[in-house]
Amino acid sequence: MPALAYMAGMSPAPLSRRFSVAPMMDWTDRHCRAFHRVMTRRALLYTEMAVDQAVIHGDAKRLIGFDDAEHPVAIQLGGSDPKLLSDAARIAEDFGYAEVNLNVGCPSDRVQSGTFGACLMREPQLVADCLAAMREAVSVPVTVKHRLGVDEQDPEETLFAFVETVAQSGVTSFSVHARKAWLKGLSPKENRDIPPLDYDIVRRLKAAHPELEIILNGGLENLEHAQAEMAGLDGVMLGRAAYHTPFILSRVDSLFFGEADPHDDPFAVVEAYRPYVEGQLARGVRLHAITRHMLGLFAGMPGARRWRQILSTEANKDGADWNVVERALVAVREARAAA
Known part of the structure; x- marks a missing residue:
């Protein structure tokens, strides 16, 4: 894995x-x-x-x-x-x-x-x-x-x-x-x-x-x-x-351990998580089983609603793959640019 x-x-x-x-x-x-x-x-x-x-x-x-x-x-x-x-x-x-x-x-x-x-x-x-x-x-x-x-x-x-x-x-x-x-x-x-x-x-x-x-x-x-x-x-x-x-x-x-944080950007978090997600998809896990835990990642930020919408409606479809996450990220970036 x-x-x-x-x-x-x-x-x-x-x-x-x-x-x-x-x-x-x-x-x-x-x-x-x-x-x-x-x-x-x-x-x-x-x-x-x-x-x-x-x-x-x-x-x-x-x-x-x-x-x-x-x-x-x-x-x-x-x-x-x-x-x-x-x-x-x-x-x-x-x-x-x-x-x-x-x-x-x-x-x-x-x-x-x-x-x-x-x-x-x-x-x-x-x-x-x-x-x-x-x-x-x-x-x-x-x-x-x-x-x-x-x-x-x-x-x-x-x-x-x-x-x-x-x-x-x-x-x-x-x-x-x-x-x-x-x-x-x-x-x-x-x-x-x-x-x-x-x-x-x-x-x-x-x-x-x-x-x-x-x-x-x-x-x-x-x-x-x-x-x-x-x-x-x-x-x-x-x-x-x-x-x-x-x-x-x-x-x-x-804050709690005085050590460097792995990421300070939610986009970097998604990219770091990608190998795990794709590995699970290759084993037959449905995308929704993974991305349902990611819905709140952009909470309080521009684009959070579109991120949730896309993952909620598209990740559970047959054959859903990483492209769904990419589309959700594009929607967040567009919302940020318009904010």
Whole structure:
């Protein structure tokens, strides 16, 4: 599989959780991660959540395979059985993932019916047992992503007790989505917006446990907002902002790591991504599966609307190839010239 153009000949960056892109179902697939990697060498990228039994019994290569150019990349697993999770973690390590993360934050009905995700906030000892089994199975870091609590739980009690119990597993890195999850009465989409954010309680958690790595997630709107809210914490994790306005990732390396950014121009990003796209097309992947993650690249710039229109309407047609992207780029350039 061809390397991303800007990464040819480069060794993977070291794993750091100072800045990461959150695992997002239906969004952070391998094509999305390869696209994000063009813009930042240092951000830690996460897979969509992969259910432990699917990893064990399904087509693991199709489900969790990835391009080496995505490194550093972590896998997020969903499950609640220590044995199954340890088996899935071992498979993930064999695939080359740099970290294995356990999902204790997803509020969807499908996840609840499988007794994992956010509902596990009610069972911290089970979470600790799962994480301990995962740590025993692999040599790479094992981490956890979770909420402040669920439903009627009081975060002032639940969050601290949860983390203290889970830390007994030996896990030391916690990514905290700074909202409760309402499993009764709110949809997964509503759970991303309606429960109020509480960044201060996450900072108090870090102050109470300086020995733990605490990563802030939830509602961070851009890099400046993330930098401001990171005070007193170890890192930040962006989700929807990184997905819907991906070009913000082009400043991550300089702002968060003091290193040179790969590109300062969205046109250069597209050109660097081209070898990956054409390689995937040659393997039979439809263009839309790749370009759907690129729709927000020009957000807030002249031509953004035409870029989205062309990719949305033409990339899903039979035989769609790189020429569709070229036409979209021409439309953006024309809009810029007319602005």
